[in-house]
Amino acid sequence: MIDLKLLREEPDAVRRSQLSRGEDPALVDALLSADTARRAAISAADSLRAEQKTASKSVGKASPEERPALLARAKDLAEQVKAAEADQAAAEAAFTAAHLALSNVIIDGVPAGGEDDYAVLEVVGEPPALADPKDHLELGESLGLIDMQRGAKVSGSRFYFLTGRGALLQLGLLQLALRVAVENGFIPMIPPVLVRPEVMSGTGFLGAHADEVYRLEADDLYLVGTSEVPLAGYHSGEILDLADGPLRYAGWSSCFRREAGSYGKDTRGIIRVHQFDKVEGFVYCRPEEAEDEHQRLLGWQREMLAQIEVPYRVIDVAAGDLGSSAARKYDCEAWVPTQATYRELTSTSNCTTFQARRLATRYRDANGKPQTAATLNGTLGTTRWLVSILENHQQPDGSVRVPAALVPFVGTEILQPAG
Numbered sequence: 001m002i003d004l005k006l007l008r009e010e011p012d013a014v015r016r017s018q019l020s021r022g023e024d025p026a027l028v029d030a031l032l033s034a035d036t037a038r039r040a041a042i043s044a045a046d047s048l049r050a051e052q053k054t055a056s057k058s059v060g061k062a063s064p065e066e067r068p069a070l071l072a073r074a075k076d077l078a079e080q081v082k083a084a085e086a087d088q089a090a091a092e093a094a095f096t097a098a099h100l101a102l103s104n105v106i107i108d109g110v111p112a113g114g115e116d117d118y119a120v121l122e123v124v125g126e127p128p129a130l131a132d133p134k135d136h137l138e139l140g141e142s143l144g145l146i147d148m149q150r151g152a153k154v155s156g157s158r159f160y161f162l163t164g165r166g167a168l169l170q171l172g173l174l175q176l177a178l179r180v181a182v183e184n185g186f187i188p189m190i191p192p193v194l195v196r197p198e199v200m201s202g203t204g205f206l207g208a209h210a211d212e213v214y215r216l217e218a219d220d221l222y223l224v225g226t227s228e229v230p231l232a233g234y235h236s237g238e239i240l241d242l243a244d245g246p247l248r249y250a251g252w253s254s255c256f257r258r259e260a261g262s263y264g265k266d267t268r269g270i271i272r273v274h275q276f277d278k279v280e281g282f283v284y285c286r287p288e289e290a291e292d293e294h295q296r297l298l299g300w301q302r303e304m305l306a307q308i309e310v311p312y313r314v315i316d317v318a319a320g321d322l323g324s325s326a327a328r329k330y331d332c333e334a335w336v337p338t339q340a341t342y343r344e345l346t347s348t349s350n351c352t353t354f355q356a357r358r359l360a361t362r363y364r365d366a367n368g369k370p371q372t373a374a375t376l377n378g379t380l381g382t383t384r385w386l387v388s389i390l391e392n393h394q395q396p397d398g399s400v401r402v403p404a405a406l407v408p409f410v411g412t413e414i415l416q417p418a419g
Contacts, residue, residue, distance in 0.1 A: 001099050001357040003372075007031060017105040020112035020319035027101050034091070034098040041091035045084040052077040103207075103324040104354040107291070110319050110328050117318035121330070124302075125311030128392055133337040136387040137269035139394055140166060142417045145386075146270065158259065158273045162383075165410055169402070170277060170383055172409020174252060177279040177304055177381030181250035184300055186281060189251045191230035194221040199233035202359040204325035204351075211260040227251030228377040231282035236359035239370055246285035246293055250380060253278065269387065271343070276383035281348075283376040286363065290350050290374040297348040297378035298330050304380055305345065307405040310388045311335040313342050327352045334388035345385055348378030 007014055011032060015025040055074045062070050111119045140146030145166025151159040162170055178188055200206050200222040205213055214223040224230060231251045240247060259272050266272040281300065285293050298314070305312050317329040326349035333342035353372040356362070362370040393401040400415040407413050 001354060002102050002105055003353060003357070004035065004099075006105065007035070014102070014105055017319070018103070020106055020110065021103055021322070022114060022320040023103060027098070031095075031098040031102055034095040038088075038091040038095040041084070041088040045081065045088045048077065048081045048084045052081050100207075100358075103322075104204075104327045104352060106319045106322065107328040107350065107352075109316075110322070111316060112320075113318040114320040115318070117320070118315040118331075119318075121314045121316055123311075123313045124305070125335075127311050127335045128337065130337050130394065131396075133391060134394060134398070135269065135338040136390040139390045139398070139400060140269070140386070142398055143390075143400060143415045145169065145390075145415070148269070155274075158267070159275060160270055160273060162386075165412070165415055166386070168410045169386060169389070169406065169415075172406045173308070173381050173385055173389075174277060174279050175409060176307060176405055178250055178252060180300060180303055180307075181248075181279065181281060181380055184248075184296075186248040186250040189227070189231065189234075189249050191224075191227050191234070191251050191253055193224050193227075193230070193253050193256070194219075195224055195230055195233060196221065199236065199359070200224075200229060202236065203229050203232045203355050204323065204358075205229060207324045209323070212258050214256050214258055223256040224253065225255050225257045226278065226377070227253040227255070227280045228282055231280070231377075232355050232359060232361075232375060235284060235361045238361060240284055240361065240363045240373060242284065242286055242363040242373070246283050246289060249282045251280045251282060253280075255382075270383060271387055273383070278382035279380045281378045281380050284356070284361065284363075284373050285376070287353055287372070287374045290352055290376060293374075293376055294328065294330070294348060294350040297376060298332075300380065301332050301346040301348060301378055305332055305334065307403065308385060308389055309403045310345075310392045312345065317347075323349070325349065325351045325354050327354070334385075335392060336388060337391045337394075343384075343387070345382075345388060346379040349376065351375045351377070 011028055014028045018025040018028060055077050059067060059070045059074055111117050137146060144164050147161040147163050151161050182188055197220060212225060231249050254275060255278050256275055259274060281297055283293050312332050312334040315331050315333060317331055322329050329347055329349040331344050332346040334345045336343045352374050355375045356373040361373050363373050365371050390400050395401060398417045402410050402413055402415060
């Protein structure tokens with residue numbers, strides 16, 4: 001949820017954010033109206049309750065002659081209070097719905113527009129000179145690393161087995177990510193991957209992209225698409241101690257996405273799949289620390305990409321492609337030789353106070369007063385990285401060089417074709 005103080009004091013800033021996202025600015029006015037109506041309903045109900053209390057007290061002090069009229073008045077006021085409380089509940093519900101409908105307010109400087117309107121901030125490394133590159137699936141199958149056919153037999157399309165050194169490659173990548181995280185002050189976590197509706201909603205994943213989420217209707221639980229979700233819920237309803245700086249967690253989990261609407265797009269291989277593993281960094285901090293913490297998360301992602309030795313670029317994602325919770329997002333996109341383009345490997349989002357306000361996560365300021373915390377998240381390693389590793393490090397003979405940082409986990413410097 002956005003900050004109501006900002007809404008009331010700078011509604012034009014919220015309208016500009018909506019326009020930059022390509023979303024309806026009229027939602028701002030709807031929330032302002034709902035806020036006014038809610039406050040009026042609360043005031044009316046409070047006033048009637050006070051009047052009813054006074055009337056009730058007067059009945060006890062009244063003479064026998066005065067008492068019937070006062071009792072009738074008290075009864076009438078009780079009916080009015082009941083009606084006013086119903087109006088208040090309706091106004092509160094309308095206000096909450098209007099509040100939830102607004103996306104986070106973007107940070108100044110975020111490019112306006114949609115998916116193709118990003119700004120390139122930096123390009124790192126040179127794409128390899130490959131005469132006739134093989135794609136990651138052809139390489140993965142010939143090297144005995146990926147088995148899509150049996151994945152589909154067991155679970156359906158877009159499922160797969162990582163086999164042999166393919167499994168070791170992923171496990172090594174995620175262990176490396178966790179090591180980098182711990183060295184930089186993150187607490188390692190293995191969270192649950194099933195969460196309650198209020199946690200999924202609190203992180204903003206049940207809005208426009210709710211069709212991406214798997215739901216277990218019999219249990220009213222959701223499978224997470226990222227450990228950002230359970231880590232955001234970890235401190236819900238709590239007041240944190242941030243006196244010594246941000247709290248940083250690194251969650252290792254399996255992730256699940258329906259990939260609804262993406263049929264025909266990246267259906268080959270493991271770029272868009274229904275299940276994958278990931279190490280996700282998640283940070284709680286004071287709002288004034290969030291932008292610096294965002295740069296730190298991007299720095300740790302750069303460190304990981306340097307470890308796997310792939311060329312990449314950093315983009316400032318446009319407002320319309322942020323998702324509802326993020327106020328700014330940076331993606332690191334690695335070069336994919338067979339597609340001759342850059343594809344996303346990492347995202348890091350500054351969600352400011354949007355998620356924490358929904359989940360009632362606060363901290364105490366210097367005066368001891370509770371304030372809403374800020375949250376951030378960022379990928380530190382995931383299954384999709386195998387695509388870039390295999391394609392960028394392939395050799396003319398069909399083998400693949402293992403990045404030096406992963407050799408201890410995989411057990412070899414070169415992945416050779418099977419047989």
